Amino acid sequence: MTALLTDHYELTMLSAALKDGTASRQCVFEVFARRLPAGRRYGVVAGTARLVDLVRDFRFCEAEVEHLRSHGVVDDETAAWLSAYRFTGDIEGYAEGELFFPGSPILTVSGTFAECVLLETLTLSVLNHDSAIAAAAARMVTAARGRAVIEMGARRTHEESAVAAARAAYLAGFEYTSNLEAGFRYGIPTAGTAAHAFTLLHDDEPAAFASQVAALGKDTTLLVDTYDISQGIRNAIAVAGPELRAVRLDSGDLSVLAQQSRDLLNSLGATETKIIVSGDLDEYAIAALAAEPVDMYGAGTAVVVGSGAPTAGLVYKLVEVDGRPVVKRSENKATVGGRKTAVRRHKPTGTATEEIVVSQGAPEQQLGDRALQRSYLTAGEPADLPTLAESRAHLRQCLISIPWEGLKLSAGDPAIPVTMISAS
Amino acid sequence: MTALLTDHYELTMLSAALKDGTASRQCVFEVFARRLPAGRRYGVVAGTARLVDLVRDFRFCEAEVEHLRSHGVVDDETAAWLSAYRFTGDIEGYAEGELFFPGSPILTVSGTFAECVLLETLTLSVLNHDSAIAAAAARMVTAARGRAVIEMGARRTHEESAVAAARAAYLAGFEYTSNLEAGFRYGIPTAGTAAHAFTLLHDDEPAAFASQVAALGKDTTLLVDTYDISQGIRNAIAVAGPELRAVRLDSGDLSVLAQQSRDLLNSLGATETKIIVSGDLDEYAIAALAAEPVDMYGAGTAVVVGSGAPTAGLVYKLVEVDGRPVVKRSENKATVGGRKTAVRRHKPTGTATEEIVVSQGAPEQQLGDRALQRSYLTAGEPADLPTLAESRAHLRQCLISIPWEGLKLSAGDPAIPVTMISAS
Known part of the structure; x- marks a missing residue:
């Protein structure tokens, strides 16, 4: 991990601030979204634990500092400062798996200007x-209504994004990923059996199925749509018997094909054989299959590119300098400077009603309020963090707590409002 | 670089194929797009040189093989095979910076089934x-009509995607990137000066500008829209004088503001001071500023998320086994199996008219034809590749050669047709 995953201007700002003495001013930077992607009703905090690891290792090595110096990006004084850099400030924020809304202060980074400004690009990227x-x-997990979803989009996004995407999808409730590195790095269950190439490699479809069953047993999934789907299902059951775990359909009108395949499987006595569908599924396509006899969904492209919203719109803004709140005048009026404290307010039934965010103070605590911020790093030292499984469970709880309209897939307003209060 | 950037099913297919003997069949896999993203008139090949480096280093280390074995992903025989794996086949394909259209065989991977199937996920990701x-x-470079464009989107995409995105944008004609790692890794010129945070850090705007000019000289860009833009420009010129290199506008109605800013700069004698604009610019917003006195564009979100098309729709398909062409029956009829050879046909004037793709044979060569495939790896050994600057120049030439309608931003058909011929 290199500290060069940073924008050029962070270093020119640093150079100038080191020269004029402002580099040591105590600053608070805040990560928030001005708005959600069009029509979305909630955001989901993800990546913070990954970020903490990256911040801990965020260092400029000798060759990098020399590159920056020799290319005139930084002067000698700044180069020396970078060589010694490590973040020694504080980071607090919302838990992974927490929901957020426009204005939610999901991460707060505090320390000197110099040490905090360098983390802007990395923090926002993650x-x-x-x-x-x-x-x-x-949204896809909600649309799947309890049926399992497999993430299989690695091939549609940058090779390293793919690993992070598998982690985020698992956090959001997916059951499996196809990505082996995500399994290795994060312990996420991986799944996968065969592609059309495997069938085409063999002399005919029965030969391919027989080979797969010989190698993997009957507890496998046969891909039945390389040639004719009905014949594919007949071949699958002829080879594996009705104990075959599953068949996969990857093309065509999945609504019609799922029902036909179920009927055919049943007629062949394979009443327990599952049906897995894949092929350009997004949350809407998944929802449209709710009434069909589908047992599991495979989602690829749509999940790894954020299904129409490939970036979360989060910004990293300076909100406080030496205890004084600051704010750009060109912002809309809702923007408030100063360090924020946030709680989510709930009815006695547990349903969330609003988020209260107070600048330079703390919300008046009410019954049913839940504090939203926790410590991630203190004086540069990482805190113990929840496991990925715990964050996954947390999101499940959060989604249960929002008003039911918040779970609709259709375009709408944020599920709950954020009330911004300036205590000063 | 780990070979675990791979889908689970590649390894289950490998296991079964090793058991039944088909793993050693000679195969040809082809990368192509069935269609372009909606309305796009051309695709641009990018990433191949990056892929070649990754394939050369694609190895399973001991801990990874043990993880796969202990998690039941592979059996002992396959584990042993993986430990010894390196790709020893051939890869040929279109040059980086080459245009492609639906059906263009942009990459051809040949070797045994076993060694080629493992590269599917990585190849497609890149x-x-x-x-x-x-x-x-x-498209943004075309829209900018010769004005320079800076890539500054690192913060809107995964931290490693950001580096690859900077490379791809430079290949496509951007002049600079904000991403320092892209500068270090690929030698791309980097640029950047200051964010709003730098102004907010200081006691007032003139103090911030004075600090920046003291550190970076007058050959810098002052960001003038933190408070009032007109006052910002006055402050900028008061501090730096009319020799100031540039001002940047990052918000508001850029059409109006660019003209007002130009007038104000001129009235202050700063007739040579450039105007750089940024803030959610995509190709359409850039085109809309063509008549305004803008000198440079900064593009962020839109470029790194592909401006509505975050993935190129490329697939990796088995097309030939032991010399025999193969094809899924469920494909549309345009799909043809077999190893392909491609040329682009041109009029005597140099304008491209069509792409000729021949399966299992070579196109009849005509005057003005240009062969589109080159060798990337032979028996696992990488070829010498063009530099990034050469690929950048190649794309510029290719864009000049397509019919002028192909450069329109509006939705339309592919700029030239691909004619698929089966020689066998």
Whole structure:
């Protein structure tokens, strides 16, 4: 991990601030979204644990500092400062798996201007990407109504984004990923059996199925749509018997094909054989299959590109300097400077009603309020964080707590409002 | 680089194929797009040189193989095979910076089934991502009509995608990137000066500008829209004098503001001071500013997320087994199996008219034809590849050669047709 995953202007600002003495001013930067992607009713915080690891290792190595110096990006004084850099400030924020809305202060980074400004690009890269995927994935999980969803989109996004996307999708409730590195790095269950190439490789479809069953047993999934689907299902059951775990359909009108396939499987005695469908599924396509006899969904492109919203719209803004709130005059009036404290307010039934965000103070605590911020790093030292499984469970709870309209796939307003209060 | 950037099913297919003997069949896999993103008139090949480096280093380390074995992804025989794996086949394909259309065989991977099937996920991840960014970036460069464009989207995409995106945007004609790692890794010129945070950090705007000019000289860009833009420009010139290199506007109605800013700068004697605009610019917003006195564009979100098409729609399909062409029956009829050879046909004037793609044979060569495929790896050994600057020049030439309708931003058909011929 290199600290060069940073925008040029962070270093020119640093150079100038080191020269004029403002580099040591105590600053608070805040990560928030001015708005959700069009029509979305909630955002999902994801990537923060990944970010904490990256911040801990955020260092400029000798060759990098020399590159920056020799290319005139920084002067000698700044180069020396970069060589010694490590973040020693504080980071607090919303838990992974927490929902957010426009104005939610999902991450607060405090320390000197110099040490905090360098983290802008990395922080936004991680949170904008992972939160975008998690939000899209959460909608797909809702649409799947309890049926399992497999993430299989690695091939549609950058090779490293793919691993982070698998993590975000699992956080959002997906059951499996196809990505082996995500399994290795994060312990996410992986799944996958065969592509059309495997059938085409063999002399005919029965030969391919027989080979797969010989190698993997009957507890496998046969891909039956390389040639004719009905014949594919007949071949699958002829080879594996009715104990075959599943068949997969990857093309065609899945609504019609799922029902036909179920009927055919049943007529062949394979009443327990599952049907897995894949092929350009997004949350709407998944929802449209709710009434069909589908057992599992495979989602690829749509989840890894955020299903129409590939980035979460999060920004990293300076909100406080030496205890004084600051704000751009060109912002809309809702923007408030100063360090924020946030709680989510709930009815006695547990349903969330609003988020209260107070600048330079703390919300008046009411019964049913839940504090939304936790510590991630203190004086540069990472805190113990929840496991990915715990964050996954947390999101499930959060989604249960919002008003039911918030779970609709159709375009609408944020599920709950954020009330911004300036205590000063 | 780990070979685990791979889908689970590649390894289950490998296991079964090793058991039944088909793993050693000689195969040809082809990368192509069935269609372009809706309304796009061309695709741009990008990422291939990056892929070649990754394929050369594509190895399973001991801990990874043990993870796969202990999690039941592979059996002992396959684990042993993976430990010894390196790709020893051939890869040929279109040059980086080449245009492509539906059906263009942009990459051909040949070797045993076993060694080729493992590269599917990595190959598609790299090419789908980088080509999507390059295509969007090329449209922005066209829209900018010779004015420079800076890529500044790192914060809107995964931290590693950001580096690849900067490379793809530079390939497509961008002049600079904000991403320092892209500068370090690929030698791309980097640029950047200051964010609003730098102004807010200081006691007032003149203090911030004075600090920046003291550190960076007058050959810098002052961001003038933190408070009032007119006052910002007055402050900028008061501090730096009319020799100031540039001002940047990052918000508001840029058409109106650019003209007002130009007038004000001229009235202050700063007739040579450039105007740089940024803030949610995509190819349409850039085109809409063509008549305004803008000198440079900063593009962020839109370029790194492919401006509505975040993935290039490329697939990796088995087309030939032991010399025999293969094809899924469920494909549309335009799909043809077999190894392909492609040329682009041109009028005597140099304008491209069509692409001729022949399966299992070579096109009849005509005057003005240009062969589109080159070698990337032979028996696992990488060929010498063009530099990034050469690929950038190649794309510029290719864009000049297509019919002028092909450069329109509006939705339309592919700029030239692909004629598919089966020689056998």
